[in-house]
Amino acid sequence: MLKVEFYGGKGGVGKTxxxxxxxxxxxxxGKKTLLVSTDPAHSISDVLGVQVGSKIKGITPLLDAIEIDPEEEANQYIDQIRKxxxxxxxxxxxxxxxxxLRAAKIMPGTHEASLFDKIIILMDTYKEVYDVMIFDTAPTGHTLRLLTLPELLIEWFEGLIKKREKIVKLKAMLGLKDEDPILIRLKIRRDTFLKAKEMIRSDNTSIHLVMNPEKMPLEETKKAMKFLNDAHQPVSEIIINKILPANIIDPFFKNKIIKEQEVISEVKTLYKDLKITEIYMLDQDMDSNSLFRIIELL
Ligand SMILES: Nc1ncnc2c1ncn2[C@@H]1O[C@H](COP(=O)(O)OP(=O)(O)OP(=O)(O)O)[C@@H](O)[C@H]1O
Ligand SMILES: [Mg+2]
Structure with a gap:
């Protein structure tokens, strides 16, 4: 069964x-894994040390990666609607x-809608190919919000289908009994969202929030937690990243370490049912060579 993990959080906290x-x-x-970037900035190429792109690319025998380009997806999405x-x-x-439709390409929401479709298509198409799919999301947080969309949209499509069915019935009374293409499209969309909801709500899909140990990021994390919980999309793990190592003796950092530990304690108290993972600040930027140090901390 495919395991899917989404990583979210504010800008620069360490999602990628x-x-x-x-x-x-x-x-x-030993798990065959697909790493997916939904961030237009596409930094997985930098971290992996390999240029990825919008087609699935083999990185190691068990690791593949893909970078979804929201603009390219939006263009394809609108073209499909046009067809x-x-x-x-x-x-x-x-x-x-x-x-x-030309205007829709640049309208707010189009990128998100097409991105959502692409996420669902990837999950559905490759569910037999991979054991794990990992999504690195953009800092805006929109991607995590997208996961709560199907619920709303299913209801909306049900409403549209009912209305259309009434029209089709009237047409039938007039002797026009052709299959209604609009009704067919509406049902296909509704079924896609039903499938999406089932996949996202599955116990095998989880959300992981990344934060740094500071007051402001904690407030942001609280907001994200509340939003996702209200939308019945619970978070599985909070990763607190870039924690200062406790052995620094400089007085400036000592005080900072105390403050950080206060935030960490608050996270642990607030979310005691969740997995809380602590990752220390390393003395170097992350690249394909230094990444193994983080892998060992996970
Ligand atoms: N534990 C760590 N120790 C030291 N540096 C880190 C650590 N985690 C991440 N970094 C560095 O912090 C910077 C931001 O990390 P990253 O790009 O993973 O964050 P992000 O949340 O994906 O950012 P964005 O919101 O821009 O996509 C990078 O330069 C990365 O190398
Ligand atoms: Mg990133």
Whole structure:
């Protein structure tokens, strides 16, 4: 059964470093793993030391990686909608719709919607190929919010389907009994979201929040935890990254270490049911050579 892990958190806390390290960690356990970057900045190439790209690429015998480009996905997504509509609408209406679709490519939400589709397609298409799929998300936090979408959208599509069914019934009464292409599309979308919900809600899918041991990131983490819990999408693990090592004697850092430990204690008290992982600040930036030090801490 495919295990899926999403890594989220604010900018620069260590999501890319830790998701890449986790991916390596699973390969060490003999698991065939796919590391997916959904961040347009695409730093997994830097951490892996290999140029990845929008096609799945082999990194080691057990590790593959892919970088999803939200813009490219949005273009493909809109093109698909255009193709679908081509077969349904009259040329006059289509001209107008095409104008709207061109605008939709840059509209807020389109990147997220197409990214969500791509995530679900990857999970579904490769569920037999990989043991583990690790998603490194962008710092905006939108990706984690996306995971709560299916619930809302299923209801919305159900409403649209009911309305369309009424129209189809009326048409049938007039003797127009052709299969309704709009109804077919609506049902396909609804079924995609049902599948998405099932995959995301599965016990094999988990969310991992990364934070640094400071007051502000703690507040952000609390907000993310609340949002995800309210949306019935619980978090499995909080990784506190870049903790200062306790053996520093400089008075400036001593005080900082005390403050950090206060934050760590608060996290442990607040979320005592969760796995809390502590990762120390290393004395070097992460690259493919230094990453193994983090892998050992996981
Ligand atoms: N434990 C650590 N010790 C030292 N440096 C670290 C540690 N974890 C991460 N870093 C460094 O911190 C920087 C940010 O890490 P990373 O890129 O993994 O964060 P991110 O959360 O993915 O950032 P972004 O939000 O920009 O995607 C990098 O330079 C990385 O090498
Ligand atoms: Mg990153």
């Amino acid at each position: 470093t830790l998701s890449t390290a986790r991916a390596h960690h699973y390969t060490k356990l 679908d509509l081509n077969s349904i609408l009259s040329p006059v209406v289509l001209e107008d719709v095409n104008k709207q």
